[in-house]
Amino acid sequence: MLVLALAVFNVLANMEAAGVSPGFGFLVQEAGFDVSGSLIPYSPGDSYARVILVGLANTVFLAAVCLVLATVIGVVFGLVSVGPSPIGRALALAYVEVFRNLPKLLVLLILFVLAVNGLPHVREAISVGPFHLSNRSVNFPVVVSNQRMWFAVAAAVFGLGIGFLWRARQKLAGRRSGAAETVAINLLPIALPLLAILVFQVPVTVSVPELKGFDFQGGGRLSLQFVVIAATLGIYHGAQIAEVVRGGLLAIPKGQTEAAKALGLTPWQSIRLIVLPQVIRIVIPPMNNQYVNLVKNTSIAIAVGYSDLMSVSGTIINQSFKPLEMMLITMGLYLALCLGLTTTFNRYHRRLTRRETR
């Protein structure tokens, strides 16, 4: 307690000596620096609070992309590592072993160097149709949003809602829908927006990236930094998730599938009804751990200059000399992200295990 009080006293004294007053007032001041690749509208004239929000949005977006990527890679390699092919098993094993023994920062830097040196310049970008890959960015076409687009979105939501209500009614009545009904219900969320576009004459314009001067104009753009970090964390955590999936699959006793077979279940039924539900229950706690680690690890993006929460707060600290306040905000935001993720997972896990005990 005494040490803590002394530390606080020293902080106040040091800040006074440096001519800065503690407090969060600086958040409304003008930031004055630009960030590369912002998801929400931002200009250097905006406030510090706005920059932090930009960083947070970038972190969340990066984490979401990495989460999906790592899960797909991990599940594929996890399945291959218990699959029928010995060559596949060897590959999966080597993959997990290599990336478990390398620091993620090194993987990031190696991939970054390979991407910058190995990919062609913007002018000679690798192009597949309207998609372009160069050593600066990935460019792709996007649909330009406009006011009337909301009609289509509303129609899609409406379609989904009808489907949901329909399924709930069927379940209550204990009926199984016929083939025609199923197709019709599930086509609604696709067909209704198309209809809305026709009826309300929603203009659908697609912005296609085009090479003008030294860079692409129009279309969507993901910076090379983003792509490299997403790939790094996808591969790095993919290896760990593969190990989790493998452990979950091996934990199911062989008797389970044999019993399912003896009961006359088809292989697909046995996977869907017997194996998968048990595996999911086993892997959720370690997966939760992985996902939280992944969210925390997005902070290494600072090493290649992607403007995530960490790098934005680093810049702000250097500019405004508010390390204490900035670190409180940054840590609080990361903590909130991780806790939110953990809570969601725990709730899901509880629901699954409750169903088991019933």
Place this chain on the structure above:
Amino acid sequence: MNFTFAAHLRTGLREGFSSPLAAALSLLTGGLIAAIAWVSIRWLLLEAVWPWQEADACRETAGLCWPFLTEKVRLILFGTYPYDLQARPAAVSVMLCLLAILTCRQMVGKPPRLNAGQLAAIWVLVIGLSFVLMGGGVFGLQAVDPVRWNGLPILLILSIVAVALAFPLGVLLTLARVQTSHPILALLASSYVEITRGVPMLTVLFVGIFVLPLTLPAGVSISPVMATLVALVFFHASYFAEDIRGGLLSLPAGQGEAANSLGMTYWQATRLVVLPQAIRRSLPSLVNSLIGAYKDTSLVVVVGIHDLTATARMSFGDPEWRDNALEAYVLVGLWFFLSCAYLSGIGRQLHRNSAS
């Protein structure tokens, strides 16, 4: 020999092509392995420029450039440490590696067998000696500013010393968390552990670099290396605390109760009965955290400490060698791979020991 190889090949083929799915998978993954192998062989051997060739030859091929490595290996290992004095960081690196190997061998019960006291004494001695050798300024050794402690020795110091100091702190945190007589202390310890585990290591390093100097009285300063070390200790401690708590919770309550009924005080029971068993039980997960801590030490490059990753970057910062980034990083990667693989091996052995 030939016969068994053929037999292995036959069983392998029979298994790998036992169904259409297996065959497709085998072909796909086999193709991938062949592609990776081809690219690696081309880079490592076919297009490589060998150490006895001229460095200019590197510009013509895309392969591994040995002249770059032979010229820059000392820069990558020791960075900007004064060139003539580099025997000192070399000695520190060797010493710390030996210390780590010795400790690992103790954990899995291999010779030389030492008791805890001897081991602790060696640790204190080696760590003290490391700082003396790196910093100099005493016994007629030329003083070297911590800013120039680069490369491998700083990586080893930051990881090994941080782990050594974080471990006792983690034990204390665990004890504070599981005891019931001081609920406020328990609450503080558990919130500390949970908060530290919920934020990225980089934020803790930033706190160490930017906030820690503020908390010191005026006139007292702390070098970035020391600030980083303090941050790492406080960060790793909470991970170790969580591992040890796992071991502690898996211990039957009867152990502590039996010790109490024998008339032992709380500290006696903890020190002699509960902790040794709890730590032994948590060793496998402790080794996992240790590998993570060691790998994550490379992140200190972000706060301006020049560890192996940073010196690798220095080595190709020279415009003459700017195309040789991959060589430098592969060298660093090889070091990390080998050292982590050794630690993973120890972890697996501990796992087997605890299972049997």
